[in-house]
Amino acid sequence: MEALDSYHMMLSLAESFSTPFVIKAIIKLGIPNILAKSDKPIHVDEICTILQAATGQAHNSEIVRRLMQSLCRKNIFEEQPAGVFGHNSLSRWLIDGTPKSFASLFLLTTSEAGQAAWHHLHELALEGTSSSTSAFAKAHGKSIFEFAANDPVFADLWFGFLNSFGHIIINGVLEGYDGFQSVAQVLVDVGGGTGLSVSKIVQAFPHIKGVNFDLPHTIASGTQNFPGVEHIAGDMFESVPKGDAIYMQKVLHNWNDEKAKAVLKNCYNALPVGGKIIIVDHIFDPHQKTVIDQDLGMLVFTGGKQRSASEWRELLASQGFSNVNFKPLPAVKFQAVIEAFK
Ligand SMILES: C[S@@+](CC[C@H](N)C(=O)[O-])C[C@H]1O[C@@H](n2cnc3c(N)ncnc32)[C@H](O)[C@@H]1O
Incomplete structure (x- = not known):
């Protein structure tokens, strides 16, 4: 049991660099701000429709869902029900342009x-x-x-x-x-x-x-x-x-x-x-x-x-x-x- 735990711990350390980059991707796509503007959680397909309207570019909803789910597994954002994403107390820190935002720190350290x-x-x-x-x-x-x-x-x-x-x-x-x-x-x-x-x-x-x-x-x-x-x-x-x-x-x-x-x-x-x-x-x-x-x-x-x-x-x-x-x-x-x- 102990050997397995330390094996998982090492695996998680080896890939721990990934979380700030997933956060960067989500910030660059503008998703924390889109969710902040809505009074209820939004389905990933609708998130992609909003992104397309804003940028003129189609967004791959499967990739967006996987990125969001990867953060949900770390308790950043909430998925409830499946495919529907909303903010929680951690993800709110990622809304760009507010006086209480960590978005710029993530963009700086992952630059x-x-x-x-x-x-x-x-x-x-x-x-x-x-x-x-x-x-x-x-x-x-x-x-x-x-x-x-x-x-x-x-x-x-x-x-x-x-x-x-x-x-x-x-x-x-x-x-x-x-x-x-x-x-x-x-x-x-x-x-x-x-x-x-x-x-x-x-x-x-x-x-x-x-x-x-x-x-x-x-x-x-x-x-x-x-x-x-x-x-x-x-x-x-x-x-x-x-x-x-x-x-x-x-x-x-x-x-x-x-x-x-x-x-x-x-x-x-x-x-x-x-x-x-x-x-x-x-x-x-x-x-x-x-x-x-x-x-x-x-x-x-x-x-x-x-x-x-x-x-x-x-x-x-x-x-x-x-x-x-x-x-x-x-x-x-x-x-x-x-x-x-x-
Ligand atoms: C980490 S920042 C802190 C800025 C600010 N005090 C704050 O808390 O937001 C450090 C600041 O020191 C300034 N700085 C670095 N070298 C300096 C120098 N030789 N003379 C004056 N300011 C300097 C930088 O330009 C930067 O604005």
Whole structure:
């Protein structure tokens, strides 16, 4: 019995890469959005008729049914009765264009550029300990940020991911953290991406003047105008704009310790005495078994890492920050606000 179970487990591991690709196919066909528009589950033949009307192309209903059934077997979507498909709580996350969508994350991680990175994972084990390279850079000769600057198709996926995932994170922050009221005036979002997070903070706390600071190509092509937010282009490894407080969401886990220290040093220099840095990032427990791999994505895509609470304390203390507080965010598992002061 035990041998058979481990045999099945190995088979399932060997084909586990397939699920994100089936999800990608379903998203590219637009099926999660078609089902979301209907007030009742839809038969696969009707799904194909809707797809044909929208695209002018006939769709093979047997293939669509097999794709949908493969996801139903994993409890994504529901088939009830046979051939009739509807959403369930998992599949709703795949509806594209909503503030709570994982569609863009699946499209990004299953993109050809994203997948190519994983083929180079073993090469990182041959790098020296001070290396800051990623599997993505090994595959493409440049970092994911430089790649996004030069490849418009990938940039669309990247900014789509930042927008939808940014929504989920910032909503969790605004729900679970009460420290923005005390920001005197200027809050600088370092590596702010599209500017969505700081714009939501300014909306909730209108006394704050928001600055969204990111690389020139992000500011030029990934941002929109948000009331109360100024976009500033630059390089956080050179300097960051001065502010009363600094916000940094999902940035430091992209970098190894040496690089993260360089960013923190520039943040420290940009703050007044008593000024606060508000970091939103992962708190990693390497011994906790979870259904997600919390650490390897960083190694593959950016060359960064997730850090435990004591590693965060050490990192912040090394650049002069003190009074470090951790405020876990219940709405976004494993994420916390890490507050520290100059
Ligand atoms: C994972 S994204 C997080 C974006 C945003 N904070 C969010 O949570 O949606 C990391 C951001 O760091 C920015 N970044 C990378 N290198 C940078 C640099 N040298 N200076 C400023 N920003 C940088 C990237 O362009 C990207 O927007």
